[in-house]
Amino acid sequence: MLSRIADSLFWIARYMERAEDTARILDVNYHMLLEQPVTSYRLRWDQLVTITGEQERFFQCYQEADARNVFEFLAFRRDNPNSIVECVSNVRENARTIRDRISREMWEEVNGLYHTVSRFLPEEEMNVGPHRFCNLIKFGSHRLHGVSDDTLPHDEGWQFLQAGRALERAEMTARIVDLEYQKLVEGPETAGAPDNHQWMAVLLSVAAYESYRRQYHSRIEPQRVAELLILHPLHPRSIRFNVGVVQQSLRAISAGGSSAGPEAYANEAERLTGKLHESLMYDRIEDIFSRGLHRFLVDLQKTCRAIGEQIARTYFYYGVVA
Amino acid sequence: MGAARPLLYYRLLSPQTEESRGRLFRGYDPGPFYDEMFLPDGQARPHYARMFRELDSMAPEQFEERRQLADLSFLLQGITFTVYSDGRGTERLFPFDLIPRILPASDWDRIERGLSQRVIALNLFLQDIYGAQRILKDRRLPRSLIYSCGHFRREMIGVQVPGGIYTHVAGIDLVRDSRTGEFLVLEDNVRTPSGISYVLENRLVMTRTFPYAFHEHPVRPVDHYPTELCQILRSLSPRGGDAPAIVLLTPGIYNSAYFEHSFLAQQMGIELVEGRDLIVDGEVVYMKTIHGLMRVDVVYRRIDDDYLDPLAFRPDSLLGVPGLMGAYRAGNVALANALGNGVADDKAIYAYVPEFIRYYLGEEPVLRNVETYLCSRPKDLAHVLDHLPELVVKAVGESGGYGMLMGPTADRATIAEFRDRLQDNPRNYIAQPVVPLSRVPSYDPRNAAIAGRHVDLRPYCLFNGEKVVIVPGGLTRVALQPGSLVVNSSQGGGSKDTWVLGGDL
Structure with a gap:
């Protein structure tokens, strides 16, 4: 197996997991935090960003860590390399360079997820809250793993x-x-x-x-x-x-x-x-x-x-x- | 686009009713052109009769729905090319027209014979020109034309290429002249012709979109192409043996044909590599794997000669493999297609290909060329300069519709500019009369109706050293802009599935 292909497979899985984890954290905490006392409001939103290790970048983009900003930053910002849409783009870019080595089903799953995510309108999602978007990412990730397990030979590439x-x-x-x-x-x-x-x-x-x-x-x-x-x-x-x-x-x-x-x-x-x-x-x-x-x-x-x-x-x- | 709308959602409209009949073809005008579907009297040609009935009874809404289904299928499969105009890279679909181009068996027989002959002659020419150069000594081809050709590679003189094969894959562009109904050769592509993946994918999408149409037509299959190509590549291995290491060398994901590269690699089960995956040591090519270096025997390269090896050719190329040319010359690795093929598809050399067929094979060409003026000949140049507004002028080494002047539609400034260029460097140009290309009914989404659009045809020919294998049909490119004669995808062209019928209807 080419080293470049192993490298891409490793990162396809990492980026997909990163997108899924970020979606999970965002989804759960968003709804929990809405029930919190106002006094600890700012502090807590702040911490969601800290989990992803991007505090510095966040405060370059925003004055304040509130529900809207944190959601936008973690889900949609293209200038946040760890935002969900960027992770999904990276999954797809990596898959594209090795699409001859992954199954057609796997590629179509990744590509379909990318196009679906690209069609979400951040403003509209920010009004309805993150659940719909996050759910899509979670299940996109589950489907990708299921499809990979079921259509790839469990060889070195799959191990990566x-x-x-x-x-x-x-x-x-x-x-x-x-x-x-x-x-x-x-x-x-x-x-x-x-x-x-x-x-x-x-x-x-x-x-x-x-x-x-x-x-x-x-x-x-x-x-x-x-x-x-x-x-x-x-x-x-x-x-x-x-x-x-x-x-x-x-x-x-x-x-x-x-x-x-x-x-x-x-x-x-x-x-x-x-x-x-x-x-x-x-x-x-x-x-x-x-x-x-x-x-x-x-x-x-x-x-x-x-x-x-x-x-x-x-x-x-x-x-x-x- | 609504946010929550699932991408895969579609429904099929109910079957056609009597009222829908004739709506798709309303106002259809074949014009003064050869129409591939209709006879001059307005009747459908026999091989198109069933397809016409089918389409004619369809409601435009129904057709539109199938069209969107086909587009969605291309999008999800990622059969797109990337346009980098906005800095972010947007992906476009290569437009696909659902109405197939149908060729009867008799037309195809002639095309197949003509192409086989032509490809064999082109290969003999390359063997000769990089070998004994008999054709020059016999004065059947001007020596100056070869030595002034930008794609002639002196490095290849005397190199023994595996099996004597240069043109493993050739894409020969044909057009049907409306005035005579005859197929003519418009140009040869024997370097790295692309488009075969669209032939195979178009067919796949067609069988999903119009499954029942295939029951009614004896359409010859095309899906054996990757197997045939892989056979040839295997036979080239310098080490012999059962399991040669074959790779497809691509410039990478930013190349417009990247989809095709990955598609072919996958279909043939060979490794898709970029230049950075390969390394040459002691005139042997290796690929970098997770368990160390592994020797490579055959490279199906989809990188142009110039970029293949920065040590031998363009030193600024980051796409190639340093030392590849050395390994090739030493016979340790096979390349397909061979290096230096550009001398055979130079557009000035093109004018001599019918002569090659007579000289090397002693046969008369089955398919004729389009009449061509070589600007390197003073008499031709004078004629061309006098008739620029009526002619098509092409740069000899270009492809893809670049470096071209369409006289009848060009403005004065462009014509004046070409006039200067022709006088400065006549060897670099040829001119041809504008061929009125035949038309095939095609769907125009702007007014939801069918209209005639000009087409060409690029069959893909595989040469194994003995015979030429051509998958029936090829890529039909269609100029989707009303009236346009330019079929290149870079200029608003699309494609159609091409059906060669196995028997009479």
Whole structure:
């Protein structure tokens, strides 16, 4: 498989996941925030932008973080490289360069989503609220994964899709948990019962609300939410689950790449992933909290970025002429 | 466009009623042209009779609906080309006209014989001109014409190309002259002719849009093209073996034919590569894969000669592969089409192709050329300068409708400008009388009715060293602007599905 094609597949999955996660965060929080007391209004809208890491760019575009501006910025702004429409455009641009290597069904799904998104009128959507738009993105993403799984051979290329999606999701989940938890410690007056509301939003935004209810049968407690989102072995949105997927995919890609035996790692990306997965498997949530959740999540995001860089270095870039 | 309207929503109108009859063809005027559907007396030609009945009984609303369905299908499949006029890049559909161009078996037999002969002669000419140059020694072609040709590649003299094949793929443009009803050759394209993907996609969309019409017509299939091309590419591998590594080299997604490149690569199951995916080491071509370098045997290149190798040709080219020419000359990689083919489709050389057929094959050409004046001949130049407003002037090395003067429609300033250009560089131009192209009924959405529009025909010929394989039909390009004779997509042209009938109706 050409390196360029592997690179594109990896980024198709990452951008689609980024668009979906942003749509989820926007959709859930938008409606939750409308029910919040006015005093904390600005602060909270602000934080939605922080999750995507684009505060600086946001305040270059807008004076104030309110519902309208945040929605427009996260969903429609073409000058925000992480806005939903830009992510969808990037998915499609990447798909276009390798459309001979993906299935016709997959291409038509991506292309159809792009054209549909392009036809949305931001002004009109801002009046009706983000639900319709966000829903379209979520289901577009689900369809793309379904179509890919059902029409592509599950070969190396497909593994790059898996790795890209799981890595993006792990990092995004880490950001969401980190931000919500910071709010909890920073604002003591918001701690306690009312925050149920906020943590419920977190669970909803990563599609883990029903799982939580079934697992814990209790009111929503931050520590348990964190446990579910970070350490759950089987929930497809937990960090541990996704790091596991990255690890499996990288092993499938390098199959036989290491001569040191089946458990050995073939490259730096695999070593970092394996090490991270190991700690997620054996750490308890109490251990993580006692060492500091924020610190843990910041380090985890750094490791995710390093894994991404190492994947690129191993498989995508030919720096040296043969 | 309403925001929540699902893109895939459509409904089909109820079948036609008696009142709809004749509405699509209201006011149809064949004009002073050869009409491919109607005889001069207004009757439908026998091979078009069923199609005419079908269309004539259809309501315009019904036709319009199918047209939108076809357009949507092209949009969703991403069969678009990009226009970069507004800085953001907007995508346009290549206009598709739903009314097929139908050719009876007898017309096609003649075309097929004529094209086979022509392609074989062009290939023999290229072998000769980059080899012994007999035709020059025998003085059947002026030496000066070759050495003044911008696309003649001295680097290719003496190079043994695999199988002696230069013109693996040729697209020969034909027109039907309204005055005689005869098919004439308008130009040869033996470098990197494009458009075959539209032939295949047009057919696919037609079978979805008018499925029942295919039950009533014995339409010959076209979908074996990728298999035939792939066979030829496989046979070129310098290493032999069962599984040669074949790639299609594209300039990338910003090229207007990118859709075609990815389409063909996918259909043939070969790798689509850009210049940056390849590397040459020790006169061997490799592609960069996730598990290291992998040797490449055959390159079906869709990049022009000039951009193929910055070491050999244009040093500023970022599209090509440094060292590719060296690997080719060393016989370690095969290229299709061969390098230097531009000398055979130069528009001044074109005038000599009937002579090539006589000289190399000892046969009379089945298909005639359009009468052509070579401005390099002083007598021809004088005639051309005297008759500019009646002629079409073309630059010899250009294609796609660029560098052209349409005398009858040009303004005075443009004619004056061409007059200067012709005198400055006569070798660079030829002139031809305006051929009144035949017309095919086509749908005009502005008034929801059918009117005659001029067409040409580009069949795609594959040459495997022994015989020429031509998928029945080819690309019918249609000038959708009323009265226009220019069919190029860059100038408002569209296309039609082309049906060659396997037997009589």
